[in-house]
Amino acid sequence: MTSFYQTPEPAGFAGIRSWLITFDHKRIALLYLFSILFWFLLAVTLGGLIRLELMFPGKTVLSAQMYNSVFTLHGVIMIFLFIIPALPAVFGNFFLPIHIGAEDVYFPRLNLLSWYLYMAGGIVAIVSLFSDGFPDTGWTFYVPFSISTNTNVSTAVFAAFILGFSSMLTGLNFITTIHKMRAKTMGWLQLPLFTWSLYATAWVQLLATPVITITLVLVVVERFFNVGLFDPARGGDPILYQHLFWMYSHPAVYIMILPGMGVISEIIPVSARKSIFGYKAIVASSLAIAIAGSLVWAHHMYTSGMSETAVFVFSLLTFVVAIPSAIKVFSWVATLYKGAIEMTPPLLFSLCFIYLFSVGGLTGLVLGAAGANIHVHDTHFVVAHFHFTMFGGTGFAFFAALHYWWPKMFGKMYDFKKAYIAAILVTAGFMLHYVPMFVLGLQGMPRRYYDYLPQYAAGNFFAGFGALCMIAGIGLMMVNLLASLTRERTAGTDDPWGGVTLEWTIPSPPPLHNFDKDPEVMDYPYDFTKVVAAGSGAASMDSETGK
């Protein structure tokens, strides 16, 4: 069976160049995978530098101006170049068409264009680094500072503008694909949950991204033409900028987390050999998160000077969003209950996800409550909270997805033992890194400050130490995964975990057109009776033990 790696090359486009003009969703997914991994590792390094700087009081490795640029760059890369595209662009591109029994996405050319826009956005961001210095505004580009600072805000904002387009076009493509290209026999309630989560995500991408586009355009217009739309001296209102910014950027956190939840909803039932608990509830909660999550943006602005009524309403809505998230957590745990659980590296990452995401979600309620928010606003508590949800959530879901689908994408299995060690190192480092930041925040240490009072020294030291453990774990994970690529193709990777969604019915790596014969769509996507009857176990193969 020839896989999509052996696609005939068009004349004059040999080797890597044939990849650069491909319309194959699987190849585009891999283009995304390696470019996204590059940005991720770069941003991890920058984050490590921030932590190293804060590990000891006073100047350690960075100057103050450099520190401002580094935390801005860390945020911009992690958000626009890693977390937003990571799961939809890599795993969505690769598995969404396969999950619905299709040959490709509906707009394959648009798909390649999205990747080029993504790369262009990344390059523009890099260019701004070397021209007038990267912005020191933080990734939120708040006015009036973003309009008055001398650093190169315009270029960085333009980069985010291009990346927004890329993300929007991917969303548009996915919605059309899911509507128009499902296998004839596949109804909406036979879709795998990962596909459902991508569907909800795509709607948020379409709903919200144009708002950030116009907001960023306005920042550039203000910088070049000095219109004064946000300048209070000339009648403007800087709070309006914050509203417009968060109207996109809060829904954007659901663009980040929803696909992650979808990944976990795939891995948990497969690892437990048990149908997912509450399929419809999970679908409904994805859509509920997409809708309610679009209505809570101003909870970032309790201290900005909004009316009391607005604070009350947004606080209430914020609590409402917690409900669908909790439904998912309970469904995952209930799926595991009395299941025939077989531990695998993707499951371990998924379990860590559930724990870390729950902590992130619950601390979100502390921040969502208007009273408590005043105390911890703009402190390290906030930083710890969103790293628990974004990194402990989406980041760990990304790791889980990498380990879950790696054998399908490459036909090669990684070493389990190293994967477990990496997972434990990353999780332990994570806890040591961010838990002290909760405490520091409650004690009043502000975020984004270059230096701090002596009483915060111990917490910052532990956080820095945890960051180092975490980076070591990520390094081990990457080495372990990439090392597997140099090996011979492993046998038995077609369905190593005992999964039943459509991607596990085809060879690994998949053939060019995904399905050589029409796929058989099951009445219910999580029916494990056949897998249990055959007794084929998850993790029945490991590249080291070679079973």
Next chain:
Amino acid sequence: MTAQTDASGKKLGMWLFLYTEIVLFGGLFVLYAVYFAGYTEDFIAGAKELDLFFGVVNTIILLISSFCVAAGVTAMQKANKNIALAGLVGALACGAVFMVNKYIEWGHKFAHGIYPGSDRLMDGPPGQNLFFGLYFVVTGLHGLHIVIGMTLLAVSLVLVTRQKITAQNNAVLDNSGLYWHLVDLIWIFIFPLFYLVV
């Protein structure tokens, strides 16, 4: 295995894209709404300075252009190539006249010292600065969309002459037409908001 077979998805994709355009302008309309509530008097005074004649003429021109595009699209579906070409040429001509009018109109404003960051706006009442700031940003962005729309129509025109767009295969023309109608529709909202405030 499902391969892309019908063109209905292309239209769905286009509608989704048009939706994002509406939200894009929606952000500016939010700004307008908030500032209009705060500076109603200044906005009315500002609107009086705009040339209603140009506004009305441009509105009529865009309505005619939309009719041309709609006629062209329908003609193409009935395989009437010549009428389709005439419709597209008419729409492009309307678009060009619109842009010329816009140029003259903006030129007059500049000549009167009304442009972003001008002394007159800097020292005048803040509400008028906001009104004209929004006026230039919104009509500027809309003008950009007119140019994009004209490009799409021109591409369709070339494809029709080269027989790439036919009665059966007319998704490009259809979608370009939809885009043009959207640009027109946005103007229908811009016109009263800036020219007819009383």
